[in-house]
Amino acid sequence: MPRAADVRPDVPIAPQRREVAVLFKNGAGYTEVVTQLRKLLPIETFQLTLIDVEAENSQRLLDSLRRRPGLVAVAVGLPAARIARDQLNAPILFAQVFNYQELLVKGKAIRGVMAMPPLDLQVQDWKKFDPKLRRVGLIVSERHIDLIAQAERAADSAAITVKYEVSDSDRQTLYLFKRLAPQIDGLWLLPDDRILSPAVLRELLSYAASHGVRVCVFSDALLQWGALMSASPTPEDIARTMRRVLEDMMADRTNALPPLTPLSEIVVRINAQVAGRFGLSFPPSASWVVRGERP
Amino acid sequence: MNTNRRSLITDILTVQLVITGAITLIALAGLTWTSGAVIQNNLNYWAEQWAGELNELGAPFYLQNRDAALLDVERFVSKYPEILIVTWYRPDGSVFTSIDKNGPVDPVASTLPADTIEELSAKAGRTPAYLLRQSIVRNRRFRLSGPIWVESFENDGLFDVNSDRVKTKVRLLGFVAVDIDFSTYQSAFRRRLGLASVALVALLFTSGIVARTLLKRALRPLSELQEPLSKIAQGTTQVTFPATRHEETHAIVTALRDTLFALQKREQHLLHIANHDSLTGLYSRHRLVAELDAEITSCAEKGTRSAVCFVDLDQFKYINDTCGHPAGDQLLRLAAQQLCSAVRNDDFVARFGGDEFVILLRNVSRPQAKALAGQVLRQMRNLSHAEQGQVFHLQCSIGIAAITSSRFGTHEIIAQADMACQTAKANGRNRIEFYNVSAKQSERMMQDVHWMRSIRVALEKNEFVLHYQPLLHIPSGTISHYEALLRLKTSRGLIGPQTFLPAVARFGLMADIDRWVVEHAIRALAEFSGSAPTLRLSVNLSTLAFENELFASTVRSLLKEHRVSGDQICFEITEQLAVRFAVKTDKQIAMLRDLGCRIAVDDFGTGYSSFSYLKRLPVDYLKIDGSFIRQLTRSRVDQTLVRMIGEVAKAAGLETVAEYVETAGALSLLTKYGIDYAQGFYIGRAVAQPTETIFEAQPSS
Numbered sequence: 001m002p003r004a005a006d007v008r009p010d011v012p013i014a015p016q017r018r019e020v021a022v023l024f025k026n027g028a029g030y031t032e033v034v035t036q037l038r039k040l041l042p043i044e045t046f047q048l049t050l051i052d053v054e055a056e057n058s059q060r061l062l063d064s065l066r067r068r069p070g071l072v073a074v075a076v077g078l079p080a081a082r083i084a085r086d087q088l089n090a091p092i093l094f095a096q097v098f099n100y101q102e103l104l105v106k107g108k109a110i111r112g113v114m115a116m117p118p119l120d121l122q123v124q125d126w127k128k129f130d131p132k133l134r135r136v137g138l139i140v141s142e143r144h145i146d147l148i149a150q151a152e153r154a155a156d157s158a159a160i161t162v163k164y165e166v167s168d169s170d171r172q173t174l175y176l177f178k179r180l181a182p183q184i185d186g187l188w189l190l191p192d193d194r195i196l197s198p199a200v201l202r203e204l205l206s207y208a209a210s211h212g213v214r215v216c217v218f219s220d221a222l223l224q225w226g227a228l229m230s231a232s233p234t235p236e237d238i239a240r241t242m243r244r245v246l247e248d249m250m251a252d253r254t255n256a257l258p259p260l261t262p263l264s265e266i267v268v269r270i271n272a273q274v275a276g277r278f279g280l281s282f283p284p285s286a287s288w289v290v291r292g293e294r295p
Numbered sequence: 296m297n298t299n300r301r302s303l304i305t306d307i308l309t310v311q312l313v314i315t316g317a318i319t320l321i322a323l324a325g326l327t328w329t330s331g332a333v334i335q336n337n338l339n340y341w342a343e344q345w346a347g348e349l350n351e352l353g354a355p356f357y358l359q360n361r362d363a364a365l366l367d368v369e370r371f372v373s374k375y376p377e378i379l380i381v382t383w384y385r386p387d388g389s390v391f392t393s394i395d396k397n398g399p400v401d402p403v404a405s406t407l408p409a410d411t412i413e414e415l416s417a418k419a420g421r422t423p424a425y426l427l428r429q430s431i432v433r434n435r436r437f438r439l440s441g442p443i444w445v446e447s448f449e450n451d452g453l454f455d456v457n458s459d460r461v462k463t464k465v466r467l468l469g470f471v472a473v474d475i476d477f478s479t480y481q482s483a484f485r486r487r488l489g490l491a492s493v494a495l496v497a498l499l500f501t502s503g504i505v506a507r508t509l510l511k512r513a514l515r516p517l518s519e520l521q522e523p524l525s526k527i528a529q530g531t532t533q534v535t536f537p538a539t540r541h542e543e544t545h546a547i548v549t550a551l552r553d554t555l556f557a558l559q560k561r562e563q564h565l566l567h568i569a570n571h572d573s574l575t576g577l578y579s580r581h582r583l584v585a586e587l588d589a590e591i592t593s594c595a596e597k598g599t600r601s602a603v604c605f606v607d608l609d610q611f612k613y614i615n616d617t618c619g620h621p622a623g624d625q626l627l628r629l630a631a632q633q634l635c636s637a638v639r640n641d642d643f644v645a646r647f648g649g650d651e652f653v654i655l656l657r658n659v660s661r662p663q664a665k666a667l668a669g670q671v672l673r674q675m676r677n678l679s680h681a682e683q684g685q686v687f688h689l690q691c692s693i694g695i696a697a698i699t700s701s702r703f704g705t706h707e708i709i710a711q712a713d714m715a716c717q718t719a720k721a722n723g724r725n726r727i728e729f730y731n732v733s734a735k736q737s738e739r740m741m742q743d744v745h746w747m748r749s750i751r752v753a754l755e756k757n758e759f760v761l762h763y764q765p766l767l768h769i770p771s772g773t774i775s776h777y778e779a780l781l782r783l784k785t786s787r788g789l790i791g792p793q794t795f796l797p798a799v800a801r802f803g804l805m806a807d808i809d810r811w812v813v814e815h816a817i818r819a820l821a822e823f824s825g826s827a828p829t830l831r832l833s834v835n836l837s838t839l840a841f842e843n844e845l846f847a848s849t850v851r852s853l854l855k856e857h858r859v860s861g862d863q864i865c866f867e868i869t870e871q872l873a874v875r876f877a878v879k880t881d882k883q884i885a886m887l888r889d890l891g892c893r894i895a896v897d898d899f900g901t902g903y904s905s906f907s908y909l910k911r912l913p914v915d916y917l918k919i920d921g922s923f924i925r926q927l928t929r930s931r932v933d934q935t936l937v938r939m940i941g942e943v944a945k946a947a948g949l950e951t952v953a954e955y956v957e958t959a960g961a962l963s964l965l966t967k968y969g970i971d972y973a974q975g976f977y978i979g980r981a982v983a984q985p986t987e988t989i990f991e992a993q994p995s996s
Contacts, residue, residue, distance in 0.1 A: 029454030078451040098451050115454075169445035171350060171357040178351075191453040197446035197463050198456065199422075203350075221456045 018250055019047045021065050021073045021088065023080035026052050029219075030076045030096055036239035037074065041246075053080045062087050072250055074242065078103075085110065091249050095242050098191040100260065101143055109254045113241045115191065115233070116218060117266035119147075119154035122188075122231040125268045126216050127158040129229065130186070130280055133214070137184040138164040139173050141195045151188065162188070170200035177204055186214040189227070201225065214278055223271040228278065230269045237265035303517075304510050312503055319499055323492055334484055339427070341477075345439050349425060349471055352381055353443030355392070356468035365394065372396050377475050379436075383443075384470040388412045391469060407470060411440070419444040420465040440472035516544040520551070527551075532559045568844060572646040574624055575631035580803045583645035583653055587698075587705040590655060595701035602664035604654040605694040605712035606634065606671065609724045611650035614680075614687055622682045629680060630689060637674040638667060648803070648839070651716075653709065661697060661729070668693045668727045676725075692719035696730040706747055706802055710740045713801070746798030750783075754807055758784045761815055762981035763832070766952065767973045769966050776831035776865065777985045778974065779816045781808070805837040809846075814853055816864065821857035823985065830985060833865040833895060838872045847886035854890060861891025867918065870896050884913050895952065900940065909947040916972075917944045921955030924975070928960040938968040945969060 020041060024030045034050070041048055051061045062083070065071055071090040075081035081094040081103050091109035094100065098115045116122075127133055138151055148164050155162045163184055165176040173195045177187065187208060189196075205226035208215045217227040245261050248254065275281075351371065354364040372378045373396045380400065383391040388407035393400050407415070411426075418424045418441065425441035444467045452461040511518075519537040526534045532555060539545040570582040578586070590601050608630060615623035627650065634644050634652055643655035654671065656664050671693060678689045694715025696708050703711065715730035722728065753759055761779045768775035782789040799805055816834045823830050840846055854861055866887060872880065884894055895916035900923055909917075919940055923933045937953065944951045953965050956975030965973055 027455045027460075077454065096451075096454060098453060168359065169357050170447060171353065171443070171445050174350060175354055175358065191451075193448035193451055193453045196448060196453065198448075198461065199420075199446065201456070219453060219456055 018045065019049070019068060019071045020246070021049045021051060021071055021084075021090070022076070023051045023053055023073060023084050024076040025079045026054060027077065030080075032235040033076050033096055033238050033242075036235045037076075037242055040239050040243040051080075053083050058083075065090075072246060074246065081112075091254060093242060093246050093249060095238050099143065099193060104259055109249065110259075111245055111249060111254060111257045112260045113238055113245060114260050114262050117231055117233045117237075117263050119150050120157060121266040122216065122268075123151075123154045123158045123160060125231065125266065126186070126229065127160065129268070129270065129275075130214060130278075133160055133185050135161045135163060135184045135186075137177065137180045137187045137213075138162050138190070139167050139176055139180070139187075139192075139195065140164065140190060141167060141192050143194065144190065144192050147190060151190075167195040170195055170197040174200045174204055174207075178207060181208065181211045181213050184213060186216060186228075189215055189217045189222075191218040209274065209277075212278070214274075220269050223269060223274075226271075226274060228271055228274045228280075231266055232269075233263045234265045234267050237263050304507065304514055307510060308503065308507050311506060315499055315502070319495055323495065326491065327488060330484065330488060334481065345473060345475060349439070349441040349443070349473070352471045352473060353383075353441075353468070355383060356443045356471075357445055365392070365399070369394050369396075369398055376479065377477055379474040379476050381474075382472045384472065386412075386416075386467050386469055388470075407472075412470070415440060415442045415470050416467060418442055419467050420446055420463070437475045437477070438472055439475060440470060442470055443468045516541060517547075520544070520547065524551070527555060527558070532562060573842070573844075575628050575646050577631050577635070577652070578643060578645040580645060580647055583643070583647070583655070583709075584705050584803075586643050586645075586655055587708060590657065591698055591701050591703075591705060591708070594698050599658050600660060601698040602656045602659050602661075603696045603698065603708050603712045604656060604664070604668050604671065605647070605696075605709070605716040606652040606654060607692050607694075607716050607720065608650040608675075609690040609692055609720070610687075611689075614682070618682045618685070625682075626680055626687070626689065629678060630675065630691075633674045633678050633689075634671060637671040642667070647709075648800075651713075653712065664695055664697070665727060665729075668695055672725070672727060690725040692716050692724050693727045694719055694730060695727065707740065707744055710743060710801070714740060743798040743801055746795045747802040747804065749785075750795055750799055750802075750804055750808075753783055754804075754811060759811055759815070760784055760789070760983070761812070761819060762789075762983055763985040764974060764981040765979040765985065766833070767956075767962075767978045769962070769971060769973055774979070775972065776833060778833040778835075778867070778981075779812065779819070780981050781812055781835075800837075805839045806843055809837050809840045810849070813850060817850075817853045817857050817859050820859045820863050824859070827985060831863045831865065833867050835867045835897065836869075836872075838869050840868070841872065841880045841883045844883075847883045847890070850887060850892070851890055861887075862893070865893040865895055865916070867895045867897040868914075870899055870901070881913065888913065900936070909943055909949065912947075912949070914949065916950045916952050918952040918954055918974075919970070921975075924953050924955045924961060924965075925957070927964055928958060934964060934968075937965070937970070941968045941970050 022034060022037065024034045038048065049061060049065060051058050066088060068090070071088070073084040073088045073090045073092045075084040075092060075094045076096050078097045078099065081092065081097050084092045084094070085103055085105065085108065092111070094103060094110070094112040096115050097103065097112060100112050103110055103112070136155060138148065140147055145166060148162070151164075152162045163180060165180060167173040167176055201222065202225055205215060205222065209226045214228040215226070217223070217230050218232060220230045220232060223230050241261055241263055245257060248257055352368055354367060355361045358364040368381060372381060372394060376396070378396065380393055380395045382393040384407050385391050388409070388411075390406065415426060418426070425439055428438045444465050446463050446465045449462040449464050452463065455461050516537065516539060523534040523536050534555060536548045536551060539548050570579055571577065572579050587603065593599065594601055611623065611626065614626055627646075630652070631644070631646065634654065638644060638654055638656065641657050643657070645653050647653045656667050659667065672691065675689050675691045680687045680689065694712045694717070696711035696715060698708060711730040715728045719726045719728040760782050762782050763777035764780055765774040766776050766778060767773070781792045783795060799808055812834055816832050820830060820832060888894065893915040894913065895918055896912065896914050897918045898920040899917045900920040917940065919937060923937050927933050927937060941951050950971040952972040952974060953970050954974045956962055956965065956973040957977045959977065962973055962977060
């Protein structure tokens, strides 16, 4: 696991080496991405400064990088992205941020990599695993209302109808789900943190399980709470996509880049116990199984 | 029969009823308590389930379309009759709105108290996020209240949803309170509990009736024993027991049969004892009276004649005195055999007492009676008896009285025959005399009969009394004990025993007198136990006292009944009885001494006195006969005899009593001779109640 203390010793700076500051928050969803990213940024080409934003020396490092010309900041996770935005005067590439809207400030070169795997891949894999899936519910906040259209398009390709609701709070999410449950076969739970809370997530998954609603979630961690399957990106795919976007930004092609660059890979994990309860065939020996990865 | 006695079946059923009732009460109490606890837990559970609905009920706070949300809640509430009212409060505790199953209502609830607001606010975002309060009506009403809040992840916390570090943001929207009333359910429960209780009691009642029937049937073999047992209690020994089927009743019936058999044997034995003389085997005086009663009646009814022979052995006293009582007893047995062989089979031979026998000759004329008596006389003459190297020829005198009607009763007839016998003896013995009424004889007979009747009445009406004459313990100078003396109450005053005892002896009432005296002496000891707890009494017994084999047993029962110690009583027996050494007599004396009673030989020195007897007499005291004491101060012979008796008795370990002490001089001599006790007018006259304990010497009169 990379730490701020692992900052590489100074070596003679070759003119072609480009300086990159990697800010991250120490956590399960972030460090693996940083590890993969380091593999793709060789020291011959990139001068990396790794900063754990919660470490004690993070502020000192940030201060030293604040006015560094040619620096590009890479932020993994929302807290890191916020700090990069606020404290560094450099183009910013972020990843593993669901609620990225606040980061897109006018006049700043900020681009990101999507935190979710492609929606069409999610729907297609779900459909393969659960062929009887016809109607899927989707509850999002106002901020992610654009996802509704994307989800509908993706679902349409798998012959699935999306019934959506817009929520303001976690309570309303639960309330809406309970009313939506009789009309749907599955719930597509997107990582919209403004309308979810740990308590509501637990209750929602419990309610879904007891009312025959299959839930596809964004995080493996929720499988053990009763979700049927999780659809998440691979750290390698995220790192590769970041490397690609980073190179475009360093080549002054930032303006040609979309605010978010989509990913191309997905990993699906299944909760075999829940699958068995719903009559979905799957090896019963494993509680959850990595079903497949797509390049 | 005491009809108030309780039935065993009723008692068993009562016990059963009490136990079953107690169990039922415990069961009902347990049922009520358990059901109450269960229902309470159930209601709590349901109340907690309602807590899960608080999120739904809080919808008006977090939904944009509040009206629709309220309508939704209204529909929800209408489905649940236990919900009384739902009230929403703003974060500051003021009422937002209220609805019941009929729709919105004017807010009746007041603002939430500050502490409740604080308590509920603290529960926002936590678990459990509600407060459950029971209202006044216990177990029936609840108020469920909780905060309504919204919560969201901070900083994309969804990436780290399982982590403890994940942070959320909580925003309080308000509070909702639901008043729930479960009284309908509880009333229904109580109704069912009531029905269950009634059913339980009915079951108990029914089981009681069935149990009673079964129990009666089971105990019927025991009930059937009631009748035969009742017959046994009434004295019937010819009893039939019901057939038994059960092991237990069979054992009872077997035991009863064995008991009955033993009773029959004992009854026969007692009857034999009552009817027979233990020495000779002849019929007893008691049986003789019954036979004569029947014969007199028979003669009167049929006009027949019979006769009574009174037989008295001549010279028997001589044989007894010279050869001893065992020889005398043997002679009596031989005489009895001779008498029986001399008379006809139908005739009746009884031993009247001592050497006197009575023969009832049935259906005989005067000559026939005389002939049969003559045959008796001859048989007796033929009897020779060798004893201690001497040959004795026994002779007898016979008096005959005829039974011709019912004019004379049994005792008169016996008295007539006795007088005729006395005449025969007076005329030279070894002869037969018929009863001829002379004026003197008739008067004597009438007197004896009068006394006999008076004494019978006195016994029935309890007209005897005891008086108590003190005995002085010479060495200590204290009154050690008293002698109980019999007195008969008559219109002329109290009469001493010397007047009526001859008639008592003649008519066989001595045993009754003995029994009366002993019983009343023991009773007196019990009565005086309060005022004189150490009082001791001497009681005179007749020579026939020990003829009753149960005498000692009777004494033991009386002592036990009146809670009197055996050492408080001393029995005075005659010298004749003391030296008799009959096995039965010895046994009875031993039993009495085992009870703690003491034995004194009365009138010692006048009868068969022999110092050799003193070595083996089973007694405690010798009462020196008064004839040696009356002239003690004047007669050197008496002084010598008394001194010798005292010395010999002391050497034999016996204490001595001198009676008829009438002067201080006599007492002085007795003291000098080492006599232990003194009794007589000088010591004290007989009194109605023993009180004195200290002897005060008086001038001699």
